[in-house]
Amino acid sequence: MTKINYYQMQCETIKNISNLKNKPKLLIHVCCAVCGSYPISYLENYFDITIYFNNSNIYPDTEYSRRLDELKKYLQLNNSSAKLIVTQYDNQAYNNGLKPLADEREGGKRCWYCYGKRMNEGYKFASENKYDYYCTIMSISRQKDSQKINEIGKKLSNLYPNTKYFYSDFKKNGGILKANEILKEFNLYKQNYCGCIYSYQDMLNRLK
Numbered sequence: 001m002t003k004i005n006y007y008q009m010q011c012e013t014i015k016n017i018s019n020l021k022n023k024p025k026l027l028i029h030v031c032c033a034v035c036g037s038y039p040i041s042y043l044e045n046y047f048d049i050t051i052y053f054n055n056s057n058i059y060p061d062t063e064y065s066r067r068l069d070e071l072k073k074y075l076q077l078n079n080s081s082a083k084l085i086v087t088q089y090d091n092q093a094y095n096n097g098l099k100p101l102a103d104e105r106e107g108g109k110r111c112w113y114c115y116g117k118r119m120n121e122g123y124k125f126a127s128e129n130k131y132d133y134y135c136t137i138m139s140i141s142r143q144k145d146s147q148k149i150n151e152i153g154k155k156l157s158n159l160y161p162n163t164k165y166f167y168s169d170f171k172k173n174g175g176i177l178k179a180n181e182i183l184k185e186f187n188l189y190k191q192n193y194c195g196c197i198y199s200y201q202d203m204l205n206r207l208k
């Protein structure tokens with residue numbers, strides 16, 4: 001399958017909106033400060049941003065709280081104008097959907113389910129609350145398939161046609177390097193696993 005250049009699509013959208021009198025409203029799903037820092041600082045130049053922290057996948061609850069606190073810390077230290085919405089955390093209910101996919105490899109169908117569930121919930125909120133655009137910062141991660149993430153976004157855009165999907169590949173053009181620079185500048189916590197109970201267990205096995 002031919003890969004789509006989502007970074008180019010990202011740049012084209014930015015170019016098209018950069019001269020607008022008013023910034024479009026963007027709801028952006030963020031999973032942690034490390035992944036969110038660079039995309040937030042970049043996109044704030046062009047969008048009126050609301051962050052959607054919708055991450056019941058994160059296990060355990062202490063890790064969830066730490067990632068949320070670090071995101072708040074970054075927003076404060078960077079004097080960000082972005083607003084923050086935090087949804088109810090329910091890891092037990094979330095794991096019920098993951099259990100049938102427990103034996104799937106990391107980066108496979110279980111992860112696709114996890115991307116899709118959170119993106120659908122966020123996109124639905126964006127549509128119901130009349131945001132101009134919706135996106136997720138997950139394409140910045142080396143461990144996540146930006147082709148699959150944007151493919152999910154494209155499918156969801158058909159369900160919520162009143163809100164545009166912002167195609168992106170934040171890891172391109174030095175995005176990961178820029179995120180690491182912000183990480184060091186603000187002394188942000190950097191987790192060593194993706195989030196769910198299965199990636200947590202994989203991390204523990206690696207450390208044995």
